[in-house]
Amino acid sequence: MSKINRLICLFTFFTIALQAQVPEWIWHPGGAATNNEVRYFRKTFSVKDKPDSATLAIAADDEAEIWLNGKRQGDVKGWNNAAIINLKKIKQGENLIAIRGWSGTGDAALLAKIEISFGQGKKLVVVSDASWKSSDVGDEGWQTVEFSGANNWSSAKSKGKLGVAPWGDVMKVAQATRAEDLVLLPGFKVELLKSAQPGEGSWI
Numbered sequence: 001m002s003k004i005n006r007l008i009c010l011f012t013f014f015t016i017a018l019q020a021q022v023p024e025w026i027w028h029p030g031g032a033a034t035n036n037e038v039r040y041f042r043k044t045f046s047v048k049d050k051p052d053s054a055t056l057a058i059a060a061d062d063e064a065e066i067w068l069n070g071k072r073q074g075d076v077k078g079w080n081n082a083a084i085i086n087l088k089k090i091k092q093g094e095n096l097i098a099i100r101g102w103s104g105t106g107d108a109a110l111l112a113k114i115e116i117s118f119g120q121g122k123k124l125v126v127v128s129d130a131s132w133k134s135s136d137v138g139d140e141g142w143q144t145v146e147f148s149g150a151n152n153w154s155s156a157k158s159k160g161k162l163g164v165a166p167w168g169d170v171m172k173v174a175q176a177t178r179a180e181d182l183v184l185l186p187g188f189k190v191e192l193l194k195s196a197q198p199g200e201g202s203w204i
Contacts (some may be wrong), residue, residue, distance in 0.1 A: 023057075023127035025109035025167060026156040027101070039107060040142055041099040041156060043132045047092055047124065051116045054087040057101040059170045060101055060110040067098040067143040079109075082170045090116060097126070098143040105165060109159050132156040 028039040028040040076083040114126040143146045155159035163169045
């Protein structure tokens, strides 16, 4: 294989890898036909090494409650109010993210992206897509890795990648106002040190 062909193959591989890491809005097939709809979602993933940290970026239309390996991690409300949750209890071996979604009226979907960091800058990314399993019944123990009653669970339905209408890019990080755009009194000077990241709130 020529050097040019190898470069093309590498570019194609990395392009596909990056595309695969874009989360998708998902819901249970045939869902949201009625108001006040509750649906359940599961995704198992394997971790080979001990992680340094892990976060979950999640948005839901309209609400979602999150578990990791059977332990509740938090919740999020409002499709345009994405949350960043520090995940605890990620272990070496098989893990399970479980989400209970609720839709009040209109469009129903949730979006999730897990980033697990290891030493030497290595990362593992898990995103919501059609490989997740969903159900309209929250069977006992459905939030745990050991759950085996998967007969009524099917592949989730993708409603499009992050950025698709009607939700848009709900995970876009807002930037602070540039220092040069501020109007100051004579003798004063400002400098932008840092833009607050999702989950940090305001700070000085």
